[in-house]
Amino acid sequence: MAWEWEFTCPHCGVYVQVANTSQYVDEHNNAIYYSLGRCQRCKEIIYLKIASGNLVDQYPTLVRKADQSIPDKVATDFLEACRCLDAHAPRACAAMCRRTVQSAGVDKGAEGETLYKQIEYLAKQGLITPPLQEWAHEVRVLGKSGAHADVPDDVTPEDATDALNFTEELLRHVYLMPAEMLRRRSRTTEPEI
Ligand SMILES: [Zn+2]
Known part of the structure; x- marks a missing residue:
């Protein structure tokens, strides 16, 4: 049976299709299968447990971490957005990405009562x-x-992956890159020329 699953590969960290390469039926419960999946991108193998057609366990699992330079409140929102994507919840992921952007904006002193205004404020400053x-x-x-259910556009897994990637890039520019620069400056003494 050529099953294909879609989730974030624990090896390469990308949301991909994982093709089933082999499967074993549980001897005590034929609704349970154990299978080996292969990531279509990095070709690494992942062990999967499937019960009644649902993916219920896997090895290895993906361990997400946020960089130390990201404030706890922002990191907590971002990691929750990651977990939503990993749990096949694209709408929840997109909503948590939005919250992450707002948390980062508030942390940076954004003013305005809506996220739209807060983003504009940060840009103007x-x-x-x-x-x-x-x-x-x-x-x-x-x-x-x-x-929101009353807006016309739904969120696909691809949309959620884009939202997560954009959010990650934002955090990289706002927190990681300045922190990296500070670390570098503390290590090097620039000759005056
Ligand atoms: Zn992979």
Whole structure:
């Protein structure tokens, strides 16, 4: 049986299709299968347990961590967004990405009563660049679709993956890169020329 599953590969960290390569029926319960899946991208093998057609366990599992430079509150929201994607919950993932962007905005002193205004404020103050402003708005719109049933657009797994990637890039620019630069400056002494 050529099953294919879609989830975040624990080896390469990308949301991919995992093809079933072999399967074994549980001797005590024929609704349970154990199988070996192969990531279509990195070709690594993942052990899967399937009960009544649902993926219920896997090895290895994906361990997500947020960089130390990201404040706890923001990191907590981001890791929850990751877990939503890993749990095949694209709408919840998009909504949590939106929340992550807002948490980061508030942390950076964004003013305004809506996320739209907060993003505009950060851009006007020069705290985020025009590309980051665009990404933040993209996540804002996707998150709105994820959280509200009265908007026309639904959120696909691909949309949720985009939202997570944009959010990750935002955090990288806002927190990781400045922290990296500080670490580098503390290690090197620049000669005056
Ligand atoms: Zn992979």
